[in-house]
Amino acid sequence: MKIKKRDIxxxxxxxxxxxxxxxxxxxxxSRVPYDDIHQEFYDIVAAEGKKAAEKNCETCHNPDGVPFPADHPPKFRCLFCHKMEER
Ligand code: HEC
Ligand code: HEC
Structure with missing residues (x-):
């Protein structure tokens, strides 16, 4: 078998x-669910990267929307801690 550059x-x-x-x-x-709500962020991550996707999280994940657990750590980079589901 010949090893190609791509394999390396x-x-x-x-x-x-x-x-x-x-x-x-x-x-x-917990991982970011791969559901109807979050699916679009998988596309944004793939196309533009995590930083671009994260800008949208807090439109829903805020105290008046989907609240965070009381003991939630500092949340400036969601996707650094919350991984995407493997696909
Ligand atoms: C349109 C509103 C909306 C946006 C935008 C959104 N979420 Fe959510 N998220 C929800 C709702 C509703 C739930 C709870 C139901 C569910 O699991 O889908 C949830 C649940 C979660 C959970 C918990 C899953 C679990 O196991 O309980 C995580 C982690 C999460 N979201 C991360 C993110 C991240 C990271 C982003 C930004 C990339 C994001 N969400 C953007 C609405 C949203
Ligand atoms: C420093 C790491 C870290 C960052 C950054 C972070 N989280 Fe979390 N998050 C956690 C931990 C730890 C928990 C509690 C354990 C769990 O449920 O996953 C949690 C819990 C959650 C939950 C509840 C999950 C459940 O199962 O009920 C949601 C929703 C969530 N985070 C969303 C976000 C969003 C949206 C952002 C960005 C605005 C964010 N997190 C940033 C570490 C982080």
Missing amino acids: ALIALGIVLVLFLLAAPPEST
Whole structure:
């Protein structure tokens, strides 16, 4: 079997991903549901990245909408802690 450049790139990407997940906060943090509400953010993340998607979270996730748990940590970067579902 001949190893192609693309394969090496994929393996490297995989390693980076695993390291990133290991370094991230506890796995138990709930993921962003892949449902009708949140599906569009999966597209935004894919197209424009996490920062672009996160701008929209607090239109619903605020004290008058979908409230946060009382002990919620500082929430400036939602997607740093709340991972997207694997697809
Ligand atoms: C249109 C309103 C709306 C927007 C915008 C929105 N959410 Fe939600 N979110 C909800 C509602 C309603 C629920 C509870 C029902 C559900 O699980 O879908 C929820 C639930 C969640 C949950 C909890 C899932 C669980 O396991 O209980 C997380 C985490 C979450 N959202 C993250 C996000 C993030 C991150 C963003 C921005 C990328 C976002 N949401 C944008 C309405 C919204
Ligand atoms: C520093 C890490 C961190 C950041 C940043 C963060 N969260 Fe959380 N969030 C948590 C933890 C920890 C919990 C409590 C455990 C759980 O339910 O996942 C939580 C809980 C939640 C819940 C309730 C989940 C449930 O199962 O009921 C929602 C909704 C939520 N966060 C949305 C958001 C949104 C929207 C943002 C961005 C505005 C955000 N979070 C930013 C760590 C974070």
